[in-house]
Amino acid sequence: MPNKLHNETSPYLLQHQHNPVEWYPWGDEALNRARSENKLIVVSIGYSACHWCHVMERESFENDDIAAVMNQHFVSIKVDREERPDIDQLYMIAVQLMTNQGGWPLNCICLPDGRPIYGGTYFRPTDWKNVLLQLAEMWRENPEVATDYAQRLTAGIQQSEQLPVSRIPEAYTKKELEAIVTPWKRLFDKQEGGHTRVPKFPMPNNWLFLLRYGVLANDPEIVEHVHLTLRKIASGGIYDHVGGGFARYSVDGRWHIPHFEKMLYDNAQLVSLYTEAWQQRPTDQYKRVVMETLAWIQREMTSPDGGFYCALDADSEGVEGKFYTFQQDEIEQVLGEDAELFVRYFGVTRPGNWEEEHTNVLKVDIEADKMAQEAGFSVEEWDTYLAQGKQRLLDYRNKRVKPGLDNKQLTSWNALMLKGFLDAYRVFGVPEYLRCALNNAGFIRAHLYAKDGGLLHQPDANGKTISGFLDDYAFCIEAFQALYEATFDENWVYEAKRLMEYVLAHFYDQDTAAFYYTSSLAETLIARKQEVMDNVIPSSASSIVRALGRLGLIFDEQRYLTIASQALANVVPQMDAYGSAYSNWAIQLLEEVFGCYEVVITGPGWHPFRVALDATYIPNKLILGGTKGTLPLLEKRVGDTTRAYVCRDKTCSLPVENIEALLQLITQ
DSSP states (O other), X not given: OOOGGGGOOOHHHHHTTTSSSOEEESSHHHHHHHHHHTOEEEEEEEOTTOHHHHHHIIIIITOHHHHHHHHHHEEEEEEETTTOHHHHHHHHHHHHHHHSOOOSSEEEEEOTTSOEEEEESOOOHHXXXXXXXXXXXXXXXXXXXXXXXXXXXXXHHHHTTOOOOOOOOSOOOHHHHHHHHHHHHTTXXXXXXXXXXXXXXXXXXXXXXXXXXXXXXXXXXXXXXXXXXXXXXXXXXXXXXXXXXXXXXXXXXXXXXXXXXXXXXXXXXXXXXXXXXXHHSOOHHHHHHHHHHHHHHHHHSBOTTSOBOOEEOSXXXXXXXXXXXXXXXXXXXHHGGGHHHHXXXXXXXXXXXXXXXXXXXXXXXXXXXXXXXXXXXXXXXXXXXXXXXXXXXXXXXXXXXXXXXXXXXXXXXHHHHHHHHHHHHHHHOOHHHHHHHHHHHHHHHHHXXXXXXSBBSSOOBTTBOOBXXXXXXXXHHXXXXXXXXXXXXXXXXXXXXXXXXXHHHHTEETTTTEEOSSOTTSOOOSXXXXXXXXXXXXXXXXXXXXXXXHHHHHTTOHHHHHHHHHHHHHHHHHHTTOGGGGHHHHHHHHHHHXXXXXXXXXXXXXXXXXXXXXXXXOSXXXXXXXXXXXXXXXXXXXXXXXXXXXXXXXXXXXXXXXXXXXXXXXXX
């Protein structure tokens, strides 16, 4: 018989519905039972693409003896961290406070009221069983010890990441930026790119900040390291050279061997990053990975109604990476006389380059495209030849058993991907990318809006409603503002403003000048937390502050700018100690130091102006315009003649009527 997870829609929860553990989803039924029976709670958190989550399930949660212990002494709750990031956030902080580390699977033992007393990540079966028995005995014999510890730990959770309100300085200078970047440089891996640590995560927002900083602050060393990093990532096995898309991280120091799960949020941000890097330094490899990744998103990660799915699993047929690897014999069989060149190009060997004999994780040399010149190809011929060979390998690979698809459609990750399509559309001019973005925006409007005008975290299903979190709003607002810049359809930017007003009403705390991760209308948990530090995904707080700053300029709304300035001032004192954990805040600081160009393009010929502007690398710009408009900067500037203005600090230039003059106003 299935357990209580059988009515859930999350693929991760459904994977556990036939475990002998009597799992519950998070909710009143489980929590009420724990309180009424005075039982400790096991809160076990993971996600569908998590390899070690699957391992612990096989070893412990499918083990009848361990399940009997859990069922007798505990109420066991399974949580999909992507579905309930608010719960994940609280118990991750708890485990980090207890053990100084975190990750998934995340397993917490809690009092009947949900306050944690013990936790960790992956446990071996014997260790897990011993922990459970010892805690059950303690709860039976000495419950006051557990209660006292829970009280102190919960206080620590509530106090973590709380920042004092700081004075807003009259002006920021390059010194604040240099104080962040100088110690950060010491972490650079000069040989393989990225940072000197293993495993290697792409961290797209880190390199976005550093690229912009390197250009605006005229630091060529930083710019070169960013490009080294991006070329190494795109050349390594962390990138799927056959099917497009990036894995979550590499387990080695050379970006070669990935942890094979592919996450929507990584790929969305990497599309935007490689697009911007191409804009700054046109490189064939960057354009190729953007287009191949977006082709993969369209082919495998897009629902019929325009939504984007969450992730592809690392495993297939119970083996990590089995879907993605090749033996040399297979490549020779598929490609025939073309195989020799591809074997060299992808670094394939007959013995193999991974754990299992004869198995290869495809990678390319950072200068691999020079092979095309040696073989007598032109750039266009090589692109065509390479694409045809990859397609033949993809067709062959698609006959294998595919990794599991996590078909959740999360508002925050959809919005990141929407923006990725828009960024690529603006730089590469592919109309299909705009169509995908508009389709996804339509999906968000149709399926991810709540009845009160706010956002949902994912579409309603089986009577289950999860309200939107701050990152859902922040990334959606950013995406809608980007849609306005791509189309000059004001409906999108007004919708962004309406959502921002909802955020200020339900997420912002005036006393602490900070944004909570959960709405004031949401379920009450053991603590209401902020999310300040940036990670693989920029934090919800930094993202909402950046959106506030942009909307403040677009609508000339001083209230937005003041709130954004205070939130940034609270964080700046923390940033120099650990720059990579504040990279999105640092992008906001960049614009405070170097300013933001507000470019207005009006009249019937606006589109060529916008295209020319996007062909030039100007990271600190905002574009408004079109043939009609009600925004403050467009007042009395829209007419039958195409004109452009450049505004900064509430001062605008005289109008110009040609592209060269516009670019001169910005680059002079």
